[in-house]
Amino acid sequence: MSDRVFPSSKPAANGNGTVSAAAPPPVKPPLRPPYRPQPHARRHHRPRRSYRCCCCFWTILVILILALLAAIAATALYVLYRPHRPEFSVPSLRLHRLNLTSSADSSTNHVATLLNFTVTSKNPNSHITFYYDPFVISALSSSDVFLGNGTVPGFFSDKKNQTFLKNVVVSGSIDLDTDSVKSLKSDLKKKNGVSLKIKLDTKVKVKVGKLSSKKVGIRVTCEGFRAALPKGKTPSVATVDKSKCKVDLRIKIWKFTF
Incomplete structure (x- = not known):
């Protein structure tokens, strides 16, 4: 009847007769989520700029209309009275x-x-x-x-x-x-x-x-x-x-x- 050899559960000894414990498996660091740059908060200048442009447009338009009316009035006076x-x-x-x-x-x-x-x-x-x-x-x-x-x-x-x-x-x-x-x-x-x-x-x-x-x-x-x-x-x-x-x-x- 043949003998069966079973592996020993005891740690093996090194050459000096001491027993070394088995090294634990390396621990993987936790996975970090990929870095995503946060968008900066934008200052909203469009409404102000639009307001200024609108004011400039209407101001210029009013000045041109007044100048046109003055020119028409001056022309009418000149035609009527010939100064x-x-x-x-x-x-x-x-x-x-x-x-x-x-x-x-x-x-x-x-x-x-x-x-x-x-x-x-x-x-x-x-x-x-x-x-x-x-x-x-x-x-x-x-x-x-x-x-x-x-x-x-x-x-x-x-x-x-x-x-x-x-x-x-x-x-x-x-x-x-x-x-x-x-x-x-x-x-x-x-x-x-x-x-x-x-x-x-x-x-x-x-x-x-x-x-x-x-x-x-x-x-x-x-x-x-x-x-x-x-x-x-x-x-x-x-x-x-x-x-x-x-x-x-x-x-x-x-x-x-x-």
Whole structure:
């Protein structure tokens, strides 16, 4: 009868006679779920941007509509009333005094002037009236050397009306610098007489029917006058046949006038 050998359940001993325990099976780490980046919270700016764009659009649209209405109204007024600028002229001018004196060392230069003239204001419009503030008048040489000033009271210019302002006096007693003296001496040496220029500054309000505008600054520049130097107390009569006057708007924005 054959013998059966059964394996021993006891741990085997090593060479030193000690018994080593069997190593436990390795423990697997728990499985982690795959990393998924979390989406960042987005700030919703679309409603605000849409609101701003909508406001800008309507603002621009309203401005364009108002500009269109203003242009239509201006065109209608122009077609109905045919507005024209007022017309000015200087039919007569007399030079009573124009004396230039200098000290021995030319350190002091002085000019004394006196002249008078007549101003004519004409309103060529049939439906427009003008209301003028007082005028500030300046007399200058052809080289823009200031010679004197004066004033004219304001007046009302009715439709198709002509106003005469007579005996307007301009005078001055002024100290001049070196450059102004040179320019004025050059003007005084001309054989055909000294050239003079007149400037009138004021503000005007325009009325069309029941509509009235705000006051707007204007400047009237009249030039082309020539006068010989007066002799004694007899004034010199200037030639005015080539004189012309032009009217320009004087618009003031902040500190600047255009």
